[in-house]
Amino acid sequence: MNDFSDLLAANQTYTQSFDLAGFDGVARAGVAMVTCMDSRIDPLRMIGLHPGDAKILRNPGGRVTDQALVALVLGVNLLNVDRVLVVEHTRCAMASSTEADLRQKVGNAANVDASWMTLGAIDDQRATIINDVQRVRTHPLIRDSVLVGGFLYDVDSGKLEQVV
Numbered sequence: 001m002n003d004f005s006d007l008l009a010a011n012q013t014y015t016q017s018f019d020l021a022g023f024d025g026v027a028r029a030g031v032a033m034v035t036c037m038d039s040r041i042d043p044l045r046m047i048g049l050h051p052g053d054a055k056i057l058r059n060p061g062g063r064v065t066d067q068a069l070v071a072l073v074l075g076v077n078l079l080n081v082d083r084v085l086v087v088e089h090t091r092c093a094m095a096s097s098t099e100a101d102l103r104q105k106v107g108n109a110a111n112v113d114a115s116w117m118t119l120g121a122i123d124d125q126r127a128t129i130i131n132d133v134q135r136v137r138t139h140p141l142i143r144d145s146v147l148v149g150g151f152l153y154d155v156d157s158g159k160l161e162q163v164v
């Protein structure tokens, strides 16, 4: 399929039973999660939440990037967030290659030099989770009463382990 017609057809069906209208867009459960873009992760269902309950911020590796921090500041101050989960996962592609290997793979796939680009390979997941949680906790615009936890999600069992 080289166009979007299948997805737009599915959307047509979706609108027929659409039930998320008339909602102000706060995080109803007060939760924000930073996690990886990996398609094996279902961020809401893994913690028993539903659409409308949480702010979900995804990127390669589930990193607390500058942009993720902007979203968390907005979430905490304007959108009802009072708990933040930083969730990396097992068998993450970002944590199983070196930066050089990742650049090589991307460069080979694109058939264009990728050696100039920062892709963000993760050297030590647990250390990264601890550092990223610290970035959130120490942000001047995120109040101390906000709970911030770091977790590792097992893509084979669905289990979420708290690291920090």
Ligand SMILES: [Zn+2]
Pocket (backbone or CB within 6 Å): 036, 037, 038, 060, 061, 062, 089, 091, 092, 093, 094
């Ligand atoms: Zn990943």
